[in-house]
Amino acid sequence: MTPQQKSEGQSLAALLAPDILDLLESSPAAVAAETEELHPADLADVAEALPRASLPAFLAALPPERAGAVLEYLDEEIRTELLEGMTTEQSAPLVAQMTPDERADVLEEVDEETADDILEAIPEAARLETERLLEYETDTAGGLMTTEVVSVLDTETVEAALAQVRAIARAGRREAMNTIYAVNSRNELTGVLSLRELLAAAEGSRISDVAWTDVRRVIATADREEVARVVTEYDLVAVPVIDENGRLLGAVTVDDVIDAIQEEQTEDVQKLGGMEALDDPYMQTGFLALLKKRAGWLAVLFIGEMFTASTMGYFESELQRATVLMLFVPLIISSGGNSGSQATSLIIRSLALGEAKLSDWWRVAIRELSSGLALGGILGALGAMRVLAWQSLAGKGVHVGSLVIGYDYGPNYLLIALTIALTLVGVVTFGTLVGSMLPFLLRRLGFDPASASAPFVATLVDVTGLVIYFTVALLLLRGTLL
Amino acid sequence: MTPQQKSEGQSLAALLAPDILDLLESSPAAVAAETEELHPADLADVAEALPRASLPAFLAALPPERAGAVLEYLDEEIRTELLEGMTTEQSAPLVAQMTPDERADVLEEVDEETADDILEAIPEAARLETERLLEYETDTAGGLMTTEVVSVLDTETVEAALAQVRAIARAGRREAMNTIYAVNSRNELTGVLSLRELLAAAEGSRISDVAWTDVRRVIATADREEVARVVTEYDLVAVPVIDENGRLLGAVTVDDVIDAIQEEQTEDVQKLGGMEALDDPYMQTGFLALLKKRAGWLAVLFIGEMFTASTMGYFESELQRATVLMLFVPLIISSGGNSGSQATSLIIRSLALGEAKLSDWWRVAIRELSSGLALGGILGALGAMRVLAWQSLAGKGVHVGSLVIGYDYGPNYLLIALTIALTLVGVVTFGTLVGSMLPFLLRRLGFDPASASAPFVATLVDVTGLVIYFTVALLLLRGTLL
Numbered sequence: 001m002t003p004q005q006k007s008e009g010q011s012l013a014a015l016l017a018p019d020i021l022d023l024l025e026s027s028p029a030a031v032a033a034e035t036e037e038l039h040p041a042d043l044a045d046v047a048e049a050l051p052r053a054s055l056p057a058f059l060a061a062l063p064p065e066r067a068g069a070v071l072e073y074l075d076e077e078i079r080t081e082l083l084e085g086m087t088t089e090q091s092a093p094l095v096a097q098m099t100p101d102e103r104a105d106v107l108e109e110v111d112e113e114t115a116d117d118i119l120e121a122i123p124e125a126a127r128l129e130t131e132r133l134l135e136y137e138t139d140t141a142g143g144l145m146t147t148e149v150v151s152v153l154d155t156e157t158v159e160a161a162l163a164q165v166r167a168i169a170r171a172g173r174r175e176a177m178n179t180i181y182a183v184n185s186r187n188e189l190t191g192v193l194s195l196r197e198l199l200a201a202a203e204g205s206r207i208s209d210v211a212w213t214d215v216r217r218v219i220a221t222a223d224r225e226e227v228a229r230v231v232t233e234y235d236l237v238a239v240p241v242i243d244e245n246g247r248l249l250g251a252v253t254v255d256d257v258i259d260a261i262q263e264e265q266t267e268d269v270q271k272l273g274g275m276e277a278l279d280d281p282y283m284q285t286g287f288l289a290l291l292k293k294r295a296g297w298l299a300v301l302f303i304g305e306m307f308t309a310s311t312m313g314y315f316e317s318e319l320q321r322a323t324v325l326m327l328f329v330p331l332i333i334s335s336g337g338n339s340g341s342q343a344t345s346l347i348i349r350s351l352a353l354g355e356a357k358l359s360d361w362w363r364v365a366i367r368e369l370s371s372g373l374a375l376g377g378i379l380g381a382l383g384a385m386r387v388l389a390w391q392s393l394a395g396k397g398v399h400v401g402s403l404v405i406g407y408d409y410g411p412n413y414l415l416i417a418l419t420i421a422l423t424l425v426g427v428v429t430f431g432t433l434v435g436s437m438l439p440f441l442l443r444r445l446g447f448d449p450a451s452a453s454a455p456f457v458a459t460l461v462d463v464t465g466l467v468i469y470f471t472v473a474l475l476l477l478r479g480t481l482l
Numbered sequence: 483m484t485p486q487q488k489s490e491g492q493s494l495a496a497l498l499a500p501d502i503l504d505l506l507e508s509s510p511a512a513v514a515a516e517t518e519e520l521h522p523a524d525l526a527d528v529a530e531a532l533p534r535a536s537l538p539a540f541l542a543a544l545p546p547e548r549a550g551a552v553l554e555y556l557d558e559e560i561r562t563e564l565l566e567g568m569t570t571e572q573s574a575p576l577v578a579q580m581t582p583d584e585r586a587d588v589l590e591e592v593d594e595e596t597a598d599d600i601l602e603a604i605p606e607a608a609r610l611e612t613e614r615l616l617e618y619e620t621d622t623a624g625g626l627m628t629t630e631v632v633s634v635l636d637t638e639t640v641e642a643a644l645a646q647v648r649a650i651a652r653a654g655r656r657e658a659m660n661t662i663y664a665v666n667s668r669n670e671l672t673g674v675l676s677l678r679e680l681l682a683a684a685e686g687s688r689i690s691d692v693a694w695t696d697v698r699r700v701i702a703t704a705d706r707e708e709v710a711r712v713v714t715e716y717d718l719v720a721v722p723v724i725d726e727n728g729r730l731l732g733a734v735t736v737d738d739v740i741d742a743i744q745e746e747q748t749e750d751v752q753k754l755g756g757m758e759a760l761d762d763p764y765m766q767t768g769f770l771a772l773l774k775k776r777a778g779w780l781a782v783l784f785i786g787e788m789f790t791a792s793t794m795g796y797f798e799s800e801l802q803r804a805t806v807l808m809l810f811v812p813l814i815i816s817s818g819g820n821s822g823s824q825a826t827s828l829i830i831r832s833l834a835l836g837e838a839k840l841s842d843w844w845r846v847a848i849r850e851l852s853s854g855l856a857l858g859g860i861l862g863a864l865g866a867m868r869v870l871a872w873q874s875l876a877g878k879g880v881h882v883g884s885l886v887i888g889y890d891y892g893p894n895y896l897l898i899a900l901t902i903a904l905t906l907v908g909v910v911t912f913g914t915l916v917g918s919m920l921p922f923l924l925r926r927l928g929f930d931p932a933s934a935s936a937p938f939v940a941t942l943v944d945v946t947g948l949v950i951y952f953t954v955a956l957l958l959l960r961g962t963l964l
Contacts, residue, residue: 037696041716169682178660178677178719195660195677200651214519232744234523235737237660237719254736255717261740262714265747266831272754273827273936274820282832283842291853294824295860298910301820302861306868308812313889320805323798329808330790330815330944337819338756338783338937342776345755349748350764360765371773378777379784386788407795428780454755454936455820462812 013045020046024057031061040066044073055082056090068097071106077284080109083118092121100126101146101256104133141227142220144260145241145250154182154190154208158201165198179238181248182211189215189240189248217242220249224260229354231257268352271448272345274301274455301455307463308333315470322481324409324416325473328383329466332423335379336431336465337458343368343435344457351439351449361440365433372432376425383424387417412480419469419476426468431461495527502528506539513543522548526555537564538572550579553588559766562591565600574603582608583628583738586615623709624702626742627723627732636664636672636690640683647680661720663730664693671697671722671730699724702731706742711836713739750834753930754827756783756937779935786941790815793945797952804963806891806898807955810865811948814905817861818913818947819940825850825917826939833921833931843922847915854914861910862903869899894962905954909947916942 023031035043043062047070050058055078059067071079071094083091083106095103095118107115107130119127129147136142150168152161165180180198182191191211193201201210216230217240230239231254238251267277276293278285285293312319312329319326347364350356356364391413393406409416435457439449474482505513517525525544529552532540537560541549553561553576565573565588577585577600589597589612601609611629618624632650634643647662662680664673673693675683683692698712699722712721713736720733749759758775760767767775794801794811801808829846832838838846873895875888891898917939921931956964 039696039698039716166681169678195681196651199648199677214521216521232737232740234521237736254719254740255714258714258736258740258743261743262835265743266835269751269754269827269831272751273824275824275827278828281835281837282828283838283845287849287852290849291856294821294853295857298817298820298824298857299860299864302813302817302864305813305816308816309809309868310887312809312812316805316809319808323802323805326801326808326811327791327794327798329811330794330948331784331787333812333816334787334790334819334937334940334944335780335784337816337940338780339776341935341937342755342757342780345751345757346760346764349751353744353748353763355763356765363765367769367772370769371776374773375777375780378781382781382784386791405792453823455816455823458816458819458940462816466812 013042013049016046017049020058021050021054024054024061028057028061031058032063032066035062040069041073043070044075048075048078052078052081056086059094060090064093064097067094071095072098072102075284076109076280079106083110084114088117088121092118096122096126099146099148100129100133101144101250103130104143105138107134108138136220139224139260140220141218141222141224141239141241141252142249144224144227144252144256145220146253146256147250149181149238149240149248149251150179151181151183151187151248152207154184154206154211156207158198158205158207158210159203161207162198165195179240179251181215181240181251182207183248187248188246189217189242191215192240215240218252219244225264225352227252228257228261228264264352268348268450271450272348272453274298274453297453297455301459304459305462308466311463311466311470315466318470318473318482322473322477324481325419325469327407328420328423329469331383332420332427332469333462333465335424336427336461337454338431339372339375339428340431340435340457340461341454343371343432344439344452344454347436347439348449348452351443358440358443361437364436364440368432368436369429372429373425375432376428379428380421380424384417384421387413387420391417410481412477415476415480419473422476423469423472426472427461427465430464430468431457434460434464495524495531498528499531502540503532503536506536506543510539510543513540514545514548517544522551523555525552526557530557530560534560534563538568541576542572546575546579549576553577554580554584557766558591558762561588565592566596570599570603574600578604578608581628581630582611582615583626583732586612586625587620589616590620618702621706621742622702623700623704623706623721623723623734624731626706626709626734626738627702628735628738629732631663631720631722631730631733632661633663633665633669633730634689636666636688636693638689640680640687640689640692641685643689644680647677661722661733663697663722663733664689665730669730670728671699671724673697674722697722700734701726707746707834709734710739710743710746746834750830750932753932754830754935756780756935779937783937783941787944789945790948793948793952797948800952800956800964804955804959806963807901807951809889810902811951813865814902814909814951815944815947817906818909818943819936820913821854821857821910822913822917822939822943823936825853825914826921826934826936829918829921830931830934833925840922840925843919846918846922850914850918851911854911855907857914858907858910862906865906866899866903869895869902892963894959897958897962901951901955901958904958905947905951908950908954909943912946912950913939913943916946 020031023034047055047058059070062070095106098106107118119130133147150165152164161180178195180193180195181189182193184190191208191213192215193211197210216234216236218227218230220241220243227239230236236254238253240251241249243249270277275297278293347356387409390407391409394408396406398405438452438457442452443449502513505516529537529540541552544552577588580588589600601612615629632647634646643662660677662675662677663671664675666672673690673695674697675693679692698716698718700709700712702723702725709721712718718736720735722733723731725731752759757779760775829838869891872889873891876890878888880887920934920939924934925931
């Protein structure tokens with residue numbers, strides 16, 4: 001992402017907005033011609049730069065099809081506010097111009113009364129189609145699909161089909177025009193061919209001769225992650241959607257798949273950060289909504305973390321006898337958390353991409369056990385070196401700011417170094433194992449693996465890390481320090 | 483992602499593999515017909531299920547164009563091993579059949595000698611084209627683009643252009659066939675139209691009359707994130723790539739954009755987890771390579787975290803006088819880390835999507851400062867309640883396993899509760915601020931904001947959290963406990 005580029009686009013819109021505003025007052029009829037060459041996405045940027053009150057007049061000044069397209073690209077929040085503020089006479093003609101899938105999405109965003117009023121006022125065919133789309137869950141193939149697909153009977157000739165496609169293309173836009181679906185008389189999907197293959201087909205042949213019969217398809221209730229997987233794996237620009245009887249309902253186009261992938265990824269990153277996924281983009285989420293999504297997990301993690309206080313209390317007499325042990329508590333528990341965070345991020349992503357499967361859990365476990373031991377060995381060595389280095393610098397008066405470099409761990413400094421090293425091996429290995437296995441466990445139980453957030457893993461590992469630490473200390477230091 | 487689905491696909495391949503193996507021995511000529519209906523992606527699954535030694539024979543049994551397509555979908559590691567193990571006489575004809583962008587990608591994967599040998603052996607036009615593509619960085623528009631685009635002179639008529647497109651379609655596959663680019667005599671990009679628009683165009687009109695002149699385009703050196711942004715924002719199936727003089731070089735198709743988005747996201751998640759991004763998928767990364775990517779950051783974080791030991795040492799006399807303070811150290815520093823992790827995940831994703839811009843930093847800072855205070859208030863209240871509850875349960879002998887519920891904090895328990903509460907407000911607010919501002923700072927300095935990983939933020943916050951804790955304790959408890 002180049003933020004420069006984005007702000008250029010926005011300042012272009014900001015530059016155009018005053019001119020458009022003047023035109024709207026002096027000669028609204030000229031607005032359409034003035035903005036004719038702009039992509040609807042850019043036109044939406046201009047609309048967003050206008051005062052909210054001028055938006056209805058601006059959209060009214062555009063040809064209805066253009067206004068409908070602008071509506072599709074408009075910021076969700078602005079669009080909802082706009083439609084809820086307009087009369088049904090103003091809004092219905094615009095919404096009627098949207099593609100059926102976008103129309104259904106928009107009607108799900110506005111309040112129920114506005115949605116019902118608009119549905120009443122648009123042409124019946126569009127209304128029925130929209131109502132059908134509204135029945136599907138937003139995150140499913142049915143919720144993502146457009147019904148504007150081009151289908152031809154598989155018994156037709158290539159010429160007849162091509163003439164039909166040209167007629168459809170001339171009649172108006174169809175979203176999924178690059179792929180042509182072949183159906184039989186019961187509207188069951190029997191084949192697929194690209195517009196290019198139709199053009200290249202030998203004259204006189206039938207659609208059933210030239211269409212591919214091995215069609216990638218998804219059922220309307222399929223999850224958006226499955227839609228994304230099919231489109232990504234087979235490099236499709238659209239995937240047909242069927243009902244449970246194999247009848248063609250529509251298609252999910254690749255632009256909606258990209259949006260779905262981006263949304264899914266945003267949710268995963270937010271969950272990984274230890275919070276509930278937001279419903280809207282961060283900058284557009286209200287303060288209280290934002291707080292609600294964050295406070296819940298933070299409080300749960302806090303309560304889980306309270307066990308560290310109990311654990312520390314349990315070992316309090318040891319800590320009082322050897323306060324030196326206390327100094328390393330944050331270092332040790334954070335090492336467990338960090339190694340767990342690495343492992344959980346790796347595995348969550350690997351599961352999300354379908355690269356690792358549930359059945360791979362034991363291969364991953366063996367791999368992560370070895371990784372944990374190796375990483376723990378490295379940190380353990382660093383930890384022991386720190387103790388030995390500080391011991392040798394003790395009393396030499398080396399300072400960095402107000403922090404004294406060097407510390408006298410007493411006559412048992414070698415045992416302390418060994419305690420730290422062994423603890424780190426144990427804690428890092430444990431953190432790595434928990435971090436890598438928790439996503440598998442969550443998926444096995446039917447939860448989203450991404451809920452195995454870095455803070456969640458860290459909290460799980462902190463308590464155990466303290467237990468490992470004090471157990472190792474008791475074993476090694478009993479009779480000397482303890 | 484449905485793992486079931488994926489494993490079904492793989493077991494289909496596993497079922498087919500023995501039959502294919504038999505056929506390869508008895509009548510290799512029948513393999514092509516037997517697998518004719520399979521999508522190249524599925525054929526690649528079958529190839530992956532075969533013994534590695536049979537792969538060259540399998541590919542040789544397919545028509546060269548099919549074999550080239552299979553190579554495109556083949557697992558990267560297997561493909562590299564295969565090509566490096568084949569003779570140039572075997573490999574060159576297959577590689578020659580690949581699309582130019584895939585061919586360049588493949589040649590970048592294999593060792594230099596193999597790549598040079600194959601380049602020498604493929605037809606000159608393909609060689610020159612591949613060499614040109616190899617000059618671009620993999621992560622740029624030039625590195626992602628295909629040169630197989632359809633362009634027509636903008637002075638041509640619609641009929642002439644259509645005839646030309648049909649001829650190209652019949653001659654063989656072109657990747658980016660759904661979009662037709664209009665160029666002038668200097669090959670400068672002047673317009674764009676979809677195949678559908680060409681079909682719908684009134685007969686007799688010229689390309690310059692019907693093409694869109696406001697073409698979204700990217701320069702060959704543009705970063706893949708910018709390519710993704712343009713394709714996503716304008717819902718394109720392909721974006722044309724130009725050189726610095728505006729001449730058409732090729733196009734990046736949406737399937738490659740999706741792959742780029744997925745790779746970028748994988749890198750971000752891995753960085754967010756506190757490690758270097760892997761070059762290959764997790765399951766295919768060697769043990770030592772995996773260790774190397776993880777150990778570096780883990781060691782850096784460990785060394786950073788060592789300051790906690792120094793900080794604890796600095797306050798050691800206070801801790802000895804009031805060991806009760808020690809019990810809350812893990813709880814307090816982990817709360818700072820968790821709130822920082824939430825904030826950094828939110829902001830990294832928001833910056834990656836271009837939703838928040840660098841210039842928004844102060845708006846975000848105000849928002850996160852308020853969020854931090856509110857979240858800190860909630861955790862502070864919970865923390866104080868814990869102290870008061872345990873105090874009231876002290877000595878009542880309530881147990882959970884071997885952990886005693888209840889703790890006698892002594893006569894100053896109210897001051898201790900207040901110390902915990904105020905510290906949590908401070909630590910959570912600081913964690914939230916650092917977590918949200920660090921990604922902005924990294925981007926401002928030209929680094930990837932995703933490097934502001936959850937463990938990195940936690941480490942930064944841990945030391946400060948301890949300082950905040952002991953400072954509050956000194957202020958509130960001096961004269962009583964301290």
